[in-house]
Amino acid sequence: MPLKLTPPDRKHPTYRVRGTYLGVSIDRSTGAREKQVAKQILAKWKRDIEGNSYARPEDQTFASAAISYMNAGGQRTFLEPIIRYFGARLLHTIKQADIDAAAVALYPAATPATRNRQVYTPVSAVLRHGGVTIGLRRPKGAAGTPRTCWLSPDEAFALLAAARALEPRFGALCMFLLYTGCRLSEALRVRPQDLELQRGFAYVGKTKNGKPRPVHLPPQVVAELANIAPEKIEQRLFHYSKGGHLYGLLSQASKAAGVTIPPRVKFHIWRHTFGAWMRRYGGLDTSGLVGTGAWKSRQAAAVYEHVDTSEEAKKADLLPTWRVK
Secondary structure, three states: OOEEEEOOOOOOOOOOOEEEEEOOEEEEEOOOHHHHHHHHHHHHHHHHHHHOOOOOOOOEHHHHHHHHHHOOOOOOOOOOHHHHHOOOEEEOOHHHHHHHHHHHHHHHOOOOOOOOHHHHHHHHHHHHHHOOOOOOOOOOOOOOOOOOOOOHHHHHHHHHHHHHHHHHHHHHHHHHHHHOOOOHHHHHOOOOOHHHHHEEEEEEEOOOOOOOOOEOOOHHHHHOOOOHOOOOOOOOOOOOOOOOOHHHHHHHHHHHHOOOOOOOOOOOOHHHHHHHHHHOOOOOHHHHHHHOOOOOOOHHHHHHHHOOOOOOHHHHHHOOOOOOO
């Protein structure tokens, strides 16, 4: 039945629209008591259907879906500017081209990796939460350029010694990062009550991936943490916040140790070193690195595959050897 206006009656005091247009069924009030106004609303709804933007009362907007997603425990980071951008846009009308345009508009000078992290990933999460699947394509170069520089043992130990000389607690933080693979933000959230030094155990309550994880503390880390004597009443174990003071300490330690840390890596050098050492000295393959809990996927851990030669490559030692006679 085509769309048509139904006049007000005792049960419905306003004009209603009933019928089907281009496969979309409608049975709802226009909210108008005057027929001419109701006709204009009907015409608008037909145009919206033709443009795939007709909104049913129960339809989600991006803003409503994002709020629902956050209330359900979803990651809030980066969502605020996206909500302002899409606002009342119906969730099911957001397509690939719209997300591409949003990424450019919100971050015009950003790299593909930044746009992927700060637009494509949160938008995808909200769409999935709202039951909308579009097979989103990430921008070319979304994975970024892997930065897998790490420290040799001599470099790491010199840097640890310099860090401890500046502040014992700062030295303990650096050692914690080196031997656990934690990100700086994760380590700074650790509380004294999250430690069980007698078990060599720490609990990181929230990671970048949104999931908590247990962390093993090698004996040297246990000894270092015991030396800073954390009190149960303290809110955080390391007392530092991300900022100029903390990064300044790393810069001072780096200079004193004679160790160069690339500017874009900074504290992540410890995490890279943990991955490289676990691969080279711990004998872990990519699956093993994922098993530590420090990396969520094989793809993320695979960047450390090249830090050591494979067992297959070492078979070259068995090849016939040429000797000068």
